[in-house]
Amino acid sequence: MEHTHLPASLDAAVKQVKQALPISADLVVRTLHKRRMGVLFVNTLLDTELLQRAVLAPLQRLGGHAQTLQALMEIIPIASLKVTDNLQQTLEFLLRGWVYLHLDGIAQGLLIQTDQSPQGVIPEREYAVIGQQTAFTESLENNVALIRKLLPDTRLCNESLTVGRRSKTRVSMLYISDIADEQNVITLRQRMEDLEVDSVIASSILTQLIDDNSWTVFTQMLLTERPDRVTYDLLEGKIALLLDGNSLAILAPCTLWDYMKTSEDYNTRWNLTMLIRAMRIVAMFGSTLMTALYVAALTYHYQVIPINLLDSLIESRLRVPFPPLYEALLLEVIIELLREAGARLPTKVGQTMGIVGGIVIGEAAVQAGFTSNILIMLVALGALSSFTSPNYMFGIVIRLLRFPMILLAGWLGGLGILLGIAFLMLHLLRITSLGHPFLWPMYPLRLRNWKEGLLRLRLPSYAKRSDFTRPEDAERYSPAQAKQIHDIDE
Amino acid sequence: MNTTPTIPKRLLFNASMLVFVIQANQVGVGVLGFHRLIAKYVRQDAWIAIVIAGLAVHLILWVMVATLRMFDSSDLYGIHDAVWGKWLGRVLNALYTAMLAAPTLVIIETYIEVIQTWISVDIPSWFVSLSLLLLVIYGVLGGLRIIVGFCLLSVLSTIWLVLLAYYPLQYAVWSHLLPVFEAKLPDLLTAVQKMALTLSGFEIIYFVYPFVRDKHHAYRYSQIAALITNLIYLIAMLTATVYFSQEQLLHNIWAQLSILKIIQLPFLERFEYLIIPLWVLVILPNMLLYTWATTRGLKHVFHLSQKKGVYAVALITLGLGFLFNTRQKVNQLNDLFNTFYLYAVFLYPLLLYVVALIKTKWQRRQEGKQT
Numbered sequence: 001m002e003h004t005h006l007p008a009s010l011d012a013a014v015k016q017v018k019q020a021l022p023i024s025a026d027l028v029v030r031t032l033h034k035r036r037m038g039v040l041f042v043n044t045l046l047d048t049e050l051l052q053r054a055v056l057a058p059l060q061r062l063g064g065h066a067q068t069l070q071a072l073m074e075i076i077p078i079a080s081l082k083v084t085d086n087l088q089q090t091l092e093f094l095l096r097g098w099v100y101l102h103l104d105g106i107a108q109g110l111l112i113q114t115d116q117s118p119q120g121v122i123p124e125r126e127y128a129v130i131g132q133q134t135a136f137t138e139s140l141e142n143n144v145a146l147i148r149k150l151l152p153d154t155r156l157c158n159e160s161l162t163v164g165r166r167s168k169t170r171v172s173m174l175y176i177s178d179i180a181d182e183q184n185v186i187t188l189r190q191r192m193e194d195l196e197v198d199s200v201i202a203s204s205i206l207t208q209l210i211d212d213n214s215w216t217v218f219t220q221m222l223l224t225e226r227p228d229r230v231t232y233d234l235l236e237g238k239i240a241l242l243l244d245g246n247s248l249a250i251l252a253p254c255t256l257w258d259y260m261k262t263s264e265d266y267n268t269r270w271n272l273t274m275l276i277r278a279m280r281i282v283a284m285f286g287s288t289l290m291t292a293l294y295v296a297a298l299t300y301h302y303q304v305i306p307i308n309l310l311d312s313l314i315e316s317r318l319r320v321p322f323p324p325l326y327e328a329l330l331l332e333v334i335i336e337l338l339r340e341a342g343a344r345l346p347t348k349v350g351q352t353m354g355i356v357g358g359i360v361i362g363e364a365a366v367q368a369g370f371t372s373n374i375l376i377m378l379v380a381l382g383a384l385s386s387f388t389s390p391n392y393m394f395g396i397v398i399r400l401l402r403f404p405m406i407l408l409a410g411w412l413g414g415l416g417i418l419l420g421i422a423f424l425m426l427h428l429l430r431i432t433s434l435g436h437p438f439l440w441p442m443y444p445l446r447l448r449n450w451k452e453g454l455l456r457l458r459l460p461s462y463a464k465r466s467d468f469t470r471p472e473d474a475e476r477y478s479p480a481q482a483k484q485i486h487d488i489d490e
Numbered sequence: 491m492n493t494t495p496t497i498p499k500r501l502l503f504n505a506s507m508l509v510f511v512i513q514a515n516q517v518g519v520g521v522l523g524f525h526r527l528i529a530k531y532v533r534q535d536a537w538i539a540i541v542i543a544g545l546a547v548h549l550i551l552w553v554m555v556a557t558l559r560m561f562d563s564s565d566l567y568g569i570h571d572a573v574w575g576k577w578l579g580r581v582l583n584a585l586y587t588a589m590l591a592a593p594t595l596v597i598i599e600t601y602i603e604v605i606q607t608w609i610s611v612d613i614p615s616w617f618v619s620l621s622l623l624l625l626v627i628y629g630v631l632g633g634l635r636i637i638v639g640f641c642l643l644s645v646l647s648t649i650w651l652v653l654l655a656y657y658p659l660q661y662a663v664w665s666h667l668l669p670v671f672e673a674k675l676p677d678l679l680t681a682v683q684k685m686a687l688t689l690s691g692f693e694i695i696y697f698v699y700p701f702v703r704d705k706h707h708a709y710r711y712s713q714i715a716a717l718i719t720n721l722i723y724l725i726a727m728l729t730a731t732v733y734f735s736q737e738q739l740l741h742n743i744w745a746q747l748s749i750l751k752i753i754q755l756p757f758l759e760r761f762e763y764l765i766i767p768l769w770v771l772v773i774l775p776n777m778l779l780y781t782w783a784t785t786r787g788l789k790h791v792f793h794l795s796q797k798k799g800v801y802a803v804a805l806i807t808l809g810l811g812f813l814f815n816t817r818q819k820v821n822q823l824n825d826l827f828n829t830f831y832l833y834a835v836f837l838y839p840l841l842l843y844v845v846a847l848i849k850t851k852w853q854r855r856q857e858g859k860q861t
């Protein structure tokens with residue numbers, strides 16, 4: 001580790017720390033006794049009350065007499081104190097939430113433990129079995145601290161911005177300066193500074209205000225409540241936005257495949273994850289097409305169904321008075337109603353809803369000859385698949401896309417479905433997120449980077465960072481070491 | 491000689507994408523029913539005709555890229571201006587533009603015919619044509635990079651269909667290929683000529699070349715694309731020849747679809763009902779690329795903005811679609827453009843190359859004299 005000595009002068013010391021943490025809105029420098037004494041700290045990480053009571057108050061009572069560090073140690077009622085002359089150590093402890101005390105003229109400083117663990121709540125929207133059990137709270141300082149705790153990196157920048165004429169919402173823009181693309185940071189900052197709105201209450205509103213294409217159903221910035229997800233993505237070169245009063249962080253730029261990833265994917269072994277992720281991606285495509293395929297096959301192309309299967313299909317549809325299109329639309333709407341009703345209810349009542357919807361309506365609909373059993377199964381399967389989406393917003397998109405697909409299928413059969421797919425392909429190709437193509441690495445084709453979204457490989461293959469944002473620090477760890485092969489018995 | 495303004499860097503694409511662009515543009519509706527047209531003249535030797543035609547494609551691609559290389563960063567329109575002079579160049583450009591607008595119509599009409607024959611007569615042709623053209627408009631408005639992306643996705647999502655040859659090959663009668671080399675040379679050449687429209691599509695290199703980032707790799711990748719296409723056609727022809735008897739083959743208008751009929755999976759039968767809708771993804775790249783090239787031409791010759799150009803081309807194609815409403819007319823259209831393409835895509839590039847070569851040599855000598 002590098003070893004840089006701290007300078008004696010207070011101004012020089014402050015300058016050095018500020019240089020090492022260039023853009024940190026939460027770094028505070030407080031001077032006392034006519035700039036004889038300086039107190040430095042990262043205010044998101046520490047217990048402010050403790051700082052005032054146990055550090056600032058005794059120091060102020062001193063009245064400006066010349067002191068040595070040893071004398072100061074006598075009067076500060078805190079257990080852990082450390083004398084240091086090392087800049088790197090100072091920075092490390094600053095980012096852990098310690099206070100750094102510097103006396104002008106002494107080439108040493110005092111580190112005082114005042115950190116507090118940031119508060120987290122249990123994740124509700126993006127649950128993980130093995131992963132971290134912490135989600136963002138609704139306090140901005142606390143959320144920044146949650147990330148700083150996972151990533152005490154001097155290169156982690158924290159820019160402070162304000163949006164909304166009336167709401168004056170504070171926004172923290174976090175990125176790692178030598179991994180994130182400078183151009184993205186400028187674009188994002190510019191977009192927020194150019195915003196002329198009276199209020200920004202929620203982070204999802206902010207994404208709608210600053211994304212590239214406001215017509216599309218696809219969200220181009222990812223919302224997440226998990227600090228570990230934000231940390232992974234910061235390390236991939238993305239930029240995170242945290243809003244005061246909001247428990248969802250915004251991540252940009254994003255690709256389609258980011259919506260199919262969970263932070264659990266990193267925790268599980270690579271081969272298991274690969275299988276699960278592949279299943280998830282197939283489920284999401286399947287969910288958009290399943291009911292539409294049923295409608296197309298039964299309305300226009302019954303020939304494609306083998307005779308045995310056709311038999312059971314006809315049997316189950318025997319008493320259904322509607323054409324497949326209406327039958328499918330009816331069921332899809334019922335499922336959507338159930339979901340919407342369930343989403344607004346407290347958990348206990350929600351369970352009852354599930355029983356009423358699933359068993360009563362489902363069973364009764366078949367008994368009454370409203371729909372066929374097979375369609376109920378397909379629609380339920382489609383709904384189930386859409387819930388495998390790790391991202392709530394993306395789940396809604398998938399469920400919404402089913403309706404035009406079903407209509408097209410009922411109208412033109414298989415041709416309609418393919419026209420829909422072709423449109424979706426063109427549409428996804430045209431979407432960008434902060435100017436980055438949404439379908440990357442599929443297009444522009446970067447086979448080397450498929451491991452970032454579509455696949456999940458062994459950890460050694462992640463030695464090099466993806467070139468999504470052309471990072472300055474292009475390596476996670478040494479690729480040479482990752483590739484090293486040992487012979488037997490060595 | 492640089493005759494077109496330089497293209498901004500963000501619009502460029504990698505040379506490797508040419509594999510997908512050219513291959514996607516070469517394979518279209520033709521592959522569904524080209525077998526009969528070739529077999530009519532050379533019977534079991536049809537595959538030889540395809541090999542010869544394929545070799546011709548490789549040769550012409552070489553000539554095309556060589557021509558393009560003489561003119562730094564210019565497309566065919568710019569080259570025409572430089573080689574033939576202002577007026578003749580302009581006339582040729584107008585002709586070429588009109589010719590590039592035609593495939594969209596031919597493709598749509600042929601595809602509608604397939605749909606109405608195989609799936610349902612009730613699907614209104616104007617509606618299919620309208621929805622395809624709307625997709626074309628949407629794609630072309632996104633620019634060439636989007637179109638290239640669509641070519642990539644299209645190839646990735648349909649190339650696996652080649653593997654379906656496994657099913658008919660289980661019933662192959664390989665003696666159908668014998669005797670080899672029975673066809674006479676004139677017949678063979680006629681058959682090769684009939685492949686013109688089916689194999690065409692590689693001429694798109696004339697127009698996308700300025701947009702390629704690493705131009706020195708362009709030649710390699712376009713040849714790879716042509717090779718893949720040739721293999722696809724060869725596999726298709728061989729499968730059809732060994733699967734059908736000669737009489738059957740000669741009476742099968744859409745041989746490829748008839749072959750696919752025999753595929754049976756536990757949950758799926760009659761594969762052609764899956765393939766025909768899927769062909770939307772195969773024909774869209776052709777329509778997108780040709781329409782795009784047409785709008786470039788309209789811009790070059792008539793200074794019409796590309797945005798207006800797309801709408802104009804789509805509207806005209808939609809209108810002309812109403813005229814070609816019978817099988818005979820569609821057939822005539824196909825035959826007419828086959829001849830057109832034979833001259834414009836297979837023979838004209840040779841002439842252009844020779845003239846361009848002489849002209850550049852002559853110009854260089856003039857410059858040498860002056861200094």
